[in-house]
Amino acid sequence: DGDKLFRVLSALQLLLLLPLVGLQKMGPEFANLDASWLVLQFLLEPYLNIVLQIQPPAQPGWDHTEEKIENGYYRIRPRADREPFLVYCDMSDGGGWTVIQRRSNGKENFNRKWADYKQGFGQFQSKNDEYWLGKGIILSAQLLTKENSLKIDLMDWHGERRYAIYENFQIKNELWVGTYSGNAGDALFGGSNFEEQWSASHSGMPFSTSDKDHDRFLAGNCAQENKCGWWFNRCHAANLNGQYYKTGNYTGRHDNGVVWSTWHGFWYSLKYTAMKIRLPSFVDVGMNVVSNIRTQK
Numbered sequence: 337d338g339d340k341l342f343r344v345l346s347a348l349q350l351l352l353l354l355p356l357v358g359l360q361k362m363g364p365e366f367a368n369l370d371a372s373w374l375v376l377q378f379l380l381e382p383y384l385n386i387v388l389q390i391q392p393p394a395q396p397g398w399d400h401t402e403e404k405i406e407n408g409y410y411r412i413r414p415r416a417d418r419e420p421f422l423v424y425c426d427m428s429d430g431g432g433w434t435v436i437q438r439r440s441n442g443k444e445n446f447n448r449k450w451a452d453y454k455q456g457f458g459q460f461q462s463k464n465d466e467y468w469l470g471k472g473i474i475l476s477a478q479l480l481t482k483e484n485s486l487k488i489d490l491m492d493w494h495g496e497r498r499y500a501i502y503e504n505f506q507i508k509n510e511l512w513v514g515t516y517s518g519n520a521g522d523a524l525f526g527g528s529n530f531e532e533q534w535s536a537s538h539s540g541m542p543f544s545t546s547d548k549d550h551d552r553f554l555a556g557n558c559a560q561e562n563k564c565g566w567w568f569n570r571c572h573a574a575n576l577n578g579q580y581y582k583t584g585n586y587t588g589r590h591d592n593g594v595v596w597s598t599w600h601g602f603w604y605s606l607k608y609t610a611m612k613i614r615l616p617s618f619v620d621v622g623m624n625v626v627s628n629i630r631t632q633k
C-alpha cells in the first residue's frame with residue numbers, strides 16, 4: 337500500500353543521503369565542502385526528486401516526535417538551479433519545517449533597510465539565534481505551491497506558548513495566507529473585527545521597509561514607525577519583526593513591539609517568535625531517521 341511504499345522509498349532516499357549527512361554535520365566549517373556536496377547532490381538529484389514528491393505530511397502512525405529526529409541547521413536547496421542555503425530545520429509537528437524568522441533574545445537588529453531584508457540577516461549557529469531568512473524566502477517562494485503551510489510559534493514572558501497555522505502560504509509580490517487554525521488568534525488577517533481587517537490584514541500586502549514604503553498608510557511610513565520590515569497595511573495587527581522590548585508590556589508613541597495583537601494586544605512585546613514553513617522538497621534529515629526506519633517492521 338501507499339504507506340509501505342513511502343517507507344521503502346524514504347529508506348532508500350536516506351541510504352542515498354547517508355554519505356552526505358556526514359558532511360552536513362561537520363558544522364560551519366563544512367562551507368568549503370559545498371562543491372563536493374553540490375556534485376553529489378547533482379548526481380543523486382533524479383533519485384531524490386522521485387522520493388521527495390511523494391513525501392507526505394504528518395499523518396497518524398508516523399509520529400516524528402517519537403523518533404528523536406534532530407533539529408538543527410541544514411543546508412537546503414529547493415531549486416536545482418540555485419545555490420543551497422543554510423536554515424534551521426525544525427523536526428517537531430511532523431518535521432520538515434524551515435524556520436524563516438526567529439526572535440528570542442533581542443540581540444539581532446531588525447531595524448534594517450530593503451537590501452538587508454532581501455539578503456537576509458542574523459546568526460545561523462545555535463538553536464535560538466535570531467535571523468530573517470530573506471533571500472531564502474525569495475528562493476523558496478518560487479517553489480511554493482498551495483500545499484505549503486506557515487506555522488507561527490509564540491511565547492510570552494511567562495513562558496506561555498501559543499501558535500497559529502496558515503494553510504496555502506505563499507509569498508509572491510505580496511504575502512498570501514489561507515485558512516487559519518491555532519490558539520494565538522488570526523492576527524495575520526487583522527483580527528476579528530471587519531474594520532480592523534480592512535486596515536490591518538497582512539494577507540495581500542507587499543513587503544515594506546523604511547526605505548521602500550509599500551504600505552496603505554498614505555500619510556506615513558509604517559516601517560519607519562515600527563522600525564522594521566514587514567507586510568504592513570495601515571499598519572498592522574501582527575508584527576513579529578518589531579522592536580524587542582524585554583519588559584513584555586511597553587509604552588511609546590507607536591505600538592512597535594513584537595506584536596501578535598489577537599493574543600496579548602498591541603502593547604505587549606513577545607519574548608519568542610518563530611515563523612516556519614514546510615517546503616515541498618525537504619532534502620536533509622537526521623541520522624536517527626535511518627535507524628528508526630530500519631527497525632520498523
Ligand SMILES: [Ca+2]
Nearest residue numbers: 549553556557
Ligand atoms: Ca505609507
